[in-house]
Structure formats: structure tokens, C-alpha cells
Amino acid sequence: MAAAHRALVACALIFHLFYNPTDSGAVQLTQSNLDMTLASNELVFINFYAEWCRFSNILQPIFDDAADKVASLFPDQGRVVMGKVDCDKENTIATRFHISKYPTLKVIRNGQPTKREFRGQRSVDAFADFVKKQLEDPIKEFNSLNELAELDSAKRTIVGYFDRRDMPEYNIFRRVATSLKEDCQFYVGFGEVTAQMHPPGHPIIVFRADKSRSNDKDVTFMGNLNNFDEAHIWVQEKCVPLVREITFENAEELTEEGLPFLILFHSPDDTTIIKKYNDLVTNELLSEKQSINFLTADGKKFEHPLHHLGKSLSDLPLIAIDSFRHMYLFPDIKEMDKPGKLKQFLQDLYSGKLHREFHYGPETPSVEAHQDSNSVEKKTTSPPESTFRKLAPSKNRYTLLRDEL
Structure with missing residues (x-):
């Protein structure tokens, strides 16, 4: 009877150590222990890395030290685990979580992946504070x-x-x-x-x-x-609204979604134009939500893109498209609520018309326009380059898979 009891205790200890390792640093997650770890903890904070990635190697000791600090702050089983996944060895896990750059830091709450990655400061204290906040009663x-x-x-x-x-x-x-x-x-x-x-x-x-x-x-x-x-x-x-406010905190996340931006630049206190834009998008442009990100931007915070458009705070409000290649200005915001006007602006982006007109001037069917072989050269312009593209994941912080593979 005593031998059987000892064997039962030993099995329980092995199970606990397997799914709740006591080694220092983040828990190494693999196909064999991932699902159990996710199911048995309220919060799992995962570092997806590759050993050949320079940025992964820089982060690794910091994340491990943070895991030790978090374990001391929250010692109760089932609260939180900080884990790590070697994506070269665990390619199936990397695919499952749609990893597109190294290192990627993701949060799983109650077994459900959250929409947002961790994009904050990468220090022991910042990680510990982040976990504390995640565990607060929402x-x-x-x-x-x-x-x-x-x-x-x-x-x-x-x-x-x-x-x-x-x-x-x-x-x-x-x-x-x-x-x-x-x-x-x-x-x-x-x-x-x-x-x-x-x-x-x-x-x-x-x-x-x-x-x-x-x-x-x-x-x-x-x-x-x-x-x-x-x-x-x-x-x-x-x-999660159809029209979102872009900030410096969420810009990288929005940019990474890969859709062009249709942005209303507004004065900080101009709520009337924001509501009008919201209603217009909801009522007329809902069918475009798979092709475009509808955003509003505080023109005071985002003065730099305005300058690229040749505009200033005194010109607000205005609407522009950022295609991540160029920025295109909607000609007259007073016409934004004319039926079909803003939708046509989007269609001109999709068809390439906006790009052509910025380079070669307005398209015209007139015979005279084609008779002058120099007319195209005279109208040639260059659209402002995208400024929001610069807020995408940084090559100084990530190894981007699309650049490496």
C-alpha cells in the first residue's frame, strides 16, 4: 500500500514538473506540453524566437529573467506562465500562431489568443508590469x-x-x-x-x-x-469599431494588418467631423472593410504626415489615403458626404488611377491632351511617400520572415 502511494506521489510530481517546470527562466514549450500549459493557466505569455535571429538572442536573457521575477510575484499554480517556443524546432506551433517575425511576443488568456501582441519596452520590469496589468480584474x-x-x-x-x-x-x-x-x-x-x-x-x-x-x-x-x-x-x-483612432501605440499593429489606410485627420476637439465620418463609413463604405482600414488621426499628434501632404493644422479636417507606398489627398472634404464620392476615391486607388494621375496629371479624354506629346511631361508630379509605412515593424527590432526566407 505504501509503495503504491509513493508511486502515485511520484507520478503526480512528474506531471507537475512537466507542465509547471521549476527551472529558472521561461518554460520551453513544445508540441507535447503546449496545449496542457495553455489549458491549465489563466495567462500564458510566449516568446516565439529563432536561435539564428540576432534580436531573439538579445531578448532571450531578458525574457528569462522576467519569467523568474513573474514566478516570484505570482507563485500560485494556474495564474501565469511565461513560455518560449523555438520556432525552428516547433514549426507547427509557429504556423498555428501565424508568426511572421522574430521575436514575437503573444499573450494567451484562458486558452484564447489575444488579438494584440506585446509591443512595449523590452525590459524585466516592463514585462513584469505588463503581466501584473494583465492579471488585474478587467x-x-x-x-x-x-x-x-x-x-x-x-x-x-x-x-x-x-x-x-x-x-x-x-x-x-x-x-x-x-x-x-x-x-x-x-x-x-x-x-x-x-x-x-x-x-x-x-x-x-x-x-x-x-x-x-x-x-x-x-x-x-x-x-x-x-x-x-x-x-x-x-x-x-x-x-471593435469599424472606424478606429490611430495612435503611436497601435500604429505598428494597424500597419501590420497590411491594408491601406483611409484616414480622417481632425483637430483634437472636433468630434462633429469624427461622428460624420463614422456614419458615412458605416452607411456607405461597409462593403470595403476587407480592403481598407478606416481610421481617424489627431492632426496635432500626426503633424508629420500632414506636412508630407503639404498641409498644416489650419487645413484640418482633411481625408487622405496612405497606400504604404504613397499618400493621396481627397480633393475636397466638403464633398465627402456626396453619394459615391468617397467610394469612388477608393475605387481610384484600387484601379491605380490615383497613382497614374499623381505621376501624369489628371486623366482626360480630350483629343487636344493627346496631341501635345510634351503635355505628359509637363504634368508629371510625384505623390508624397507613405509616412505610416515607417511605423511598421522595425528592422532594428525584429527579423522579418518575409525578408529572411
């Missing part, structure tokens, strides 16, 4: 309905009204909030605080639009709050 509790009137109207918000914290629906809500906390702010109330907002035993969640940027209406989730996938899809659709 949902803030309100104790009075009056508090909801004071929420930041510039942010998209999901509000939950529940009877109790121990309801299974709240567990689903928390998982959804954990996955999408970068896209929305999440609030919740319990018991008597929310009793007037929902029937007893039937919790609800409500989307509140970013009033300062859009004219979207508040909407109540009508699906099954016990179904994670259903709730997650609905919240994601509400929290």
Missing part, C-alpha cells in the same frame, strides 16, 4: 446607478447587471471581459443596486457607445449569456 464594480453617468463617454463600455457574483453567467461575462479589455471598459453591479434594471434571475449586459466619437445607440445583448462564444462574438462586434 471589470470595475459600481455601487450606484448614478456612477454610470460619470463614465468616460469617449470609450466603448459594456455594463453588466447581475443578481450575484457567483452566478455562472457572471463567470462567462468575466471571461469575455478578460479577453476584450483592451477594446472596451467593463462595469458591473450586483443585487439591489441593479434590481430595477433586469428581472430577478435574468442578468443582462448592455453596450454603451462612445458618445464623443459615434452616433451608435446603446444595445442590450439578447443572446444566451451562458454561451461564451455567443457572448464573446457579440461583445467583440460592439467593442
